[in-house]
Amino acid sequence: MMRIERLGFTYSKNTVDECRVLEDISFHIQEGEFIGLIGSSGSGKTTLIKHLNGLLKADSGAVYFQGQNIYDKGYVLSKLRKEVGLVFQYPEHQLFGRTVLADVCFGPQNLGMSKEEAEKSARDCLELVGINESYYHTSPFELSGGQKRCVAIAGILAMQPKILVMDEPAAGLDPETKHMIFDLVEEIRKKRNIAIVLVSHHMEDVAYYANKVLVLHQGRLVLTGEPEEVFTKTEFLREIGMDVPQITSVTEKLMKEGFPMVNPAITVKEAEERILKVFRERGGAE
Amino acid sequence: MIRDITIGQYYAQDSSIHKLDSRTKLMGVLIYIVALFLVKNPWWYLLLFAVILALYRLAKVPYGYLLRGLKGIVILLIFTFVFRLISTPGIPVAQLWIFTITGEGITKAISLTVRIALMIIGASLLSYTSTPRELADGLEKAFGFLEKIHVPIHDMAVIVMIAFRFIPILIEETNVLMDAQASRGVEFEKCSVWKKCRNIFSLLLPLFLSAVRRSSDLAMAMEARGYSGEGETSRMYPLRYHSGDRIAYVLMFLFLAGVIVMRVVNIY
Ligand SMILES: Nc1ncnc2c1ncn2[C@@H]1O[C@H](COP(=O)(O)OP(=O)(O)OP(=O)(O)O)[C@@H](O)[C@H]1O
Numbered sequence: 001m002m003r004i005e006r007l008g009f010t011y012s013k014n015t016v017d018e019c020r021v022l023e024d025i026s027f028h029i030q031e032g033e034f035i036g037l038i039g040s041s042g043s044g045k046t047t048l049i050k051h052l053n054g055l056l057k058a059d060s061g062a063v064y065f066q067g068q069n070i071y072d073k074g075y076v077l078s079k080l081r082k083e084v085g086l087v088f089q090y091p092e093h094q095l096f097g098r099t100v101l102a103d104v105c106f107g108p109q110n111l112g113m114s115k116e117e118a119e120k121s122a123r124d125c126l127e128l129v130g131i132n133e134s135y136y137h138t139s140p141f142e143l144s145g146g147q148k149r150c151v152a153i154a155g156i157l158a159m160q161p162k163i164l165v166m167d168e169p170a171a172g173l174d175p176e177t178k179h180m181i182f183d184l185v186e187e188i189r190k191k192r193n194i195a196i197v198l199v200s201h202h203m204e205d206v207a208y209y210a211n212k213v214l215v216l217h218q219g220r221l222v223l224t225g226e227p228e229e230v231f232t233k234t235e236f237l238r239e240i241g242m243d244v245p246q247i248t249s250v251t252e253k254l255m256k257e258g259f260p261m262v263n264p265a266i267t268v269k270e271a272e273e274r275i276l277k278v279f280r281e282r283g284g285a286e
Numbered sequence: 287m288i289r290d291i292t293i294g295q296y297y298a299q300d301s302s303i304h305k306l307d308s309r310t311k312l313m314g315v316l317i318y319i320v321a322l323f324l325v326k327n328p329w330w331y332l333l334l335f336a337v338i339l340a341l342y343r344l345a346k347v348p349y350g351y352l353l354r355g356l357k358g359i360v361i362l363l364i365f366t367f368v369f370r371l372i373s374t375p376g377i378p379v380a381q382l383w384i385f386t387i388t389g390e391g392i393t394k395a396i397s398l399t400v401r402i403a404l405m406i407i408g409a410s411l412l413s414y415t416s417t418p419r420e421l422a423d424g425l426e427k428a429f430g431f432l433e434k435i436h437v438p439i440h441d442m443a444v445i446v447m448i449a450f451r452f453i454p455i456l457i458e459e460t461n462v463l464m465d466a467q468a469s470r471g472v473e474f475e476k477c478s479v480w481k482k483c484r485n486i487f488s489l490l491l492p493l494f495l496s497a498v499r500r501s502s503d504l505a506m507a508m509e510a511r512g513y514s515g516e517g518e519t520s521r522m523y524p525l526r527y528h529s530g531d532r533i534a535y536v537l538m539f540l541f542l543a544g545v546i547v548m549r550v551v552n553i554y
């Protein structure tokens with residue numbers, strides 16, 4: 001659906017504080033994929049995803065959406081922005097509507113839905129993220145941080161994008177809300193077959209939800225693959241200052257102590273199954 | 287577009303002018319302006335212009351920046367010129383419709399316009415070579431004597447400082463908001479002027495709200511750290527005169543004395 005080819009980007013080009021942030025990045029996003037984008041602070045994750053809906057223009061390379069180069073002359077970027085929904089880091093700073101409902105309606109209305117359609121879409125999405133109807137007519141600034149974030153996510157979902165990009169949606173949310181949002185996103189992905197790009201510092205979440213992981217380090221993609229492949233390269237990840245899911249560390253240690261496993265597990269469920277299996281086999285043998 | 291606004295005018299360089307104490311530079315600008323008002327013969331403006339050119343060179347600020355400060359007041363300059371031209375009594379040299387242009391009018395118009403332009407160019411040099419913080423500190427020190435008669439100079443200086451501090455924050459906030467709105471279908475670049483105005487207007491309300499929010503946060507943070515506005519606060523970078531400042535003061539007063547002598551003796 002989307003293809004990024006040899007993308008390179010420099011902030012403040014041609015000035016004294018020129019700073020090369022992205023270098024030679026290529027990957028693609030397909031329908032129904034759940035991509036986890038990880039990398040240490042300052043590795044360029046936010047910069048990279050701002051290219052996906054054309055907020056930033058790469059100075060080398062190209063981005064193809066449904067076969068068309070988005071940097072071509074005459075390409076309408078606002079169309080792209082409807083299809084690629086971007087939830088920013090700290091989205092609560094980006095609410096601007098007078099009421100919660102108006103804020104969520106803003107996107108769909110701008111993109112050509114009629115008022116009624118937009119409102120319907122907005123109400124559906126607010127309900128999905130668990131914002132109670134009693135809040136619809138209050139100012140978004142009066143909500144709690146977590147609620148604001150939910151409203152911001154609803155604002156993007158209401159545009160019904162084909163690719164949903166989320167920059168650290170879970171930072172600062174309580175575990176329950178966080179899982180609710182992730183489960184919700186997962187559900188929408190399955191139902192509408194959209195692609196999700198999740199930027200996160202929380203390896204457990206990425207390991208649990210993603211089915212493809214991209215690792216960014218100093219502006220380069222250093223590792224791509226399925227979560228099992230990526231997270232079992234524990235040494236490499238630690239070398240570039242990244243963490244692995246806790247359960248991976250634990251099972252890795254178990255393996256070192258001689259526990260019979262082929263690979264470290266990356267989710268708790270997987271670890272549980274494997275460990276139980278070993279014990280069952282042992283039990284059977286005795 | 288609005289994204290590229292640079293309001294902080296500071297032009298970072300490592301020059302002897304940049305190193306001067308901001309009080310010295312403030313005094314310099316004052317003297318320069320006084321000098322502009324003292325000279326009578328328009329030809330002397332050439333000399334004063336040469337002085338400012340030399341100072342820009344010394345400060346390593348490119349000459350392109352000379353005109354930058356003038357851009358904002360172009361209209362004012364044109365008005366000054368035209369009104370002086372047509373409203374000065376004297377020997378008529380030309381007649382335009384109902385307006386009479388006089389010989390005196392021409393000289394007066396030129397000298398007044400040049401005077402204003404040079405004033406701005408001089409003041410711009412001050413803002414290119416001192417950071418807002420230095421300027422606020424310098425102003426506070428320079429007007430410190432007014433505290434004696436209960437003018438709250440210290441508070442004013444803090445207010446000015448914070449106002450300067452907020453400019454980059456607001457620019458950043460504007461960028462974030464524009465990104466957020468663009469992601470939700472607002473066109474900022476390719477659209478009609480009318481649409482552009484409306485879009486910019488829709489930025490203003492949230493921007494204003496966030497500015498209010500930010501400032502109340504800041505006030506709370508300052509109070510939490512015990513700031514009360516009373517009493518003497520120490521400084522991170524105390525203002526101190528160096529040898530360069532002494533030299534500058536001597537040169538400045540020599541220059542002023544020269545201009546005064548010329549004026550009194552009335553040679554030219
Ligand atoms: N507006 C900007 N102007 C100049 N440089 C910038 C700008 N925004 C980011 N950078 C630089 O680009 C680099 C990458 O920043 P980016 O925000 O993409 O990091 P990130 O991977 O999202 O980090 P984090 O995990 O902390 O969000 C950083 O070194 C940063 O200093």
Ligand SMILES: [Mg+2]
Pocket residue numbers: 045046047089167
């Ligand atoms: Mg980021």
